[in-house]
Amino acid sequence: MNTPSPGYTLQGRCEQLRFRFRQSAPSLARSKRLSTCIEAQMLAFQMQVIGMTYRRYGPAQYSGSERHQTGCALMTNYSQGTGSGDFNIGALISESFAVLHRALPRFLALGLIPIVPLIISTLVIGVPTPENPFPNVSAIVVLMLIYIALLFVIQGGMIYGAFNELRGQNFSVGDALSKGLSRFLPLLGLSILVGLGIAVGLMLLIVPGLWLICMLYAAVAVCVVEQRGVTDSMSRSGELTSGFRWQILGLVLIVGIAGWIVAIIIEYIGGGLGGPIFGALLGNLFQVYLTALGSVLTALVYYRLRSIKEGIDIDRLADVFD
Template identity: 30%
Template sequence: MTSPEDSLPTSAPAPTRRRAPRTRSSQLEFGSVISRTFSTWFRNFVPFTLLATVVYAPYIAYSFWVFEHADEVNPDLHGVIESVISGALGFFLSAAMIFAVFQQLRGERTDLATALTKGFQAVPRAFGAWIATLLSFLPLILVLGLTATVANEAVLALVSIPVAIVGTMLLCAVFLAVCVAVIERRGPFESLRRSFELTRGIRLRIFCIMIVVGILATLLLVLLVMPIAIVADDGMAEFWFGLAFTVLLAPIQAIPPVVIYHDARQSKEGIDSAELAAVFD
């Protein structure tokens, strides 16, 4: 016979609390982003340089004209015109490079004509995201402007430190806004919000990647462009050095945001390269 105690239900063992699996969202691989940035650039040095040269052709032509008519050019007006031209062409190149880099990430060759076409189509979205990004920095700019107006240099220097820190944090947060606007076809401010979401947990690494890529790219380009400066005369050396540096540096600057966006979408949302690049099909 069974005792009354045996017929009582036994208590279930206390459930073991399992730790939620750690997502990879905060584990952006620093070395992988750096290596793929430069490997993508090296493998596509000729097409990317041709792409940048074609896009920057108006800037190059204007620079030649200014060099030949230096005595007739108003320096202030020249600075404004140069900034407008390079800025507008920069949007075009960034949009085209987003397509070109995604083609590489999914193992396909870069088609220069297609990249130019896709880039031209995406310019309005890229421009909108850039304007929204500038507006996000407006409070910091106003703080510095007001401080410079009412305070002395010592106070301005003191205020500049926290403003620079906050500005750097904000830059890392909105680092992917243009990629979001072009690839996900979102509005300007929605692209900013989405960039904040995708960069959460990886902003320090984004900052480090920007620093390392900037240093390495500058060193490489100095070595590449230096022969031009050596064989040219003094005036032409400075001109060619600046022009070549601008055209060669532009593609490198456009690659890291695309690689980081690609990795962030993969790690946070499990989307592969083909799905991400399908938006361009």
């Protein structure tokens, strides 16, 4: 039997891939070689990607079009390290940088909002010194609580932006902020419970706090995407992260330690150039970038976990935003 040749449309290309998969399925099922397993996975994934592109753009010409490039970009990102059932830390970090930098000004604009209390703290209260290590503790605590609450809301908006970028769609700062604010009360409750839980856990010999960070890593994404309540978001995050918490811990430590080192260097250089307050301000501005990167990474981890455990694609996942 000859391979059907329905032309170069997206629908035709998908039919060709389906035919190849049906023809090769028996031999692939009998073989235990890694290469044939990879071939089966890639055939299935290509069908999924072409189908996604076809649903989004309609029956446009497949060859030489921007839509074709979009589908190929999706397959390239996938093949760079996140195969089926795989939680690849390096690929997740790399893709997070790619998504972040595709819309960097908008992500940074959102990231500035929760940093405002930190900047106020630096300018008004000052920075700790050996003579006065805890300047105005009550004001600092209040500003930090405001920062944490705003951080969760903005993280919700950034997750919306990250999913739009993953789908190849633009987003505005206003839309992202609106999405975050629409979940303000659940995100506020989540910030209080998660923040208190992690703080208590870190005080109890650190390990319980790290375990909670890994367990609740996807809670904000669950709250925004699945529109669940506070406790449901936490329990759902526990379900999704189950079996992958060591990988999430490695991810958190790699990004956290690297960000901490860079922040120290920036503050040290800034402090040498313009004094401790100038150095602290530069550190706060770098925190804007880290906030944006962390939010995008959270969105990608959440998507990856659902892709592995539930086989869901990005279009189905982000339908809630349409």
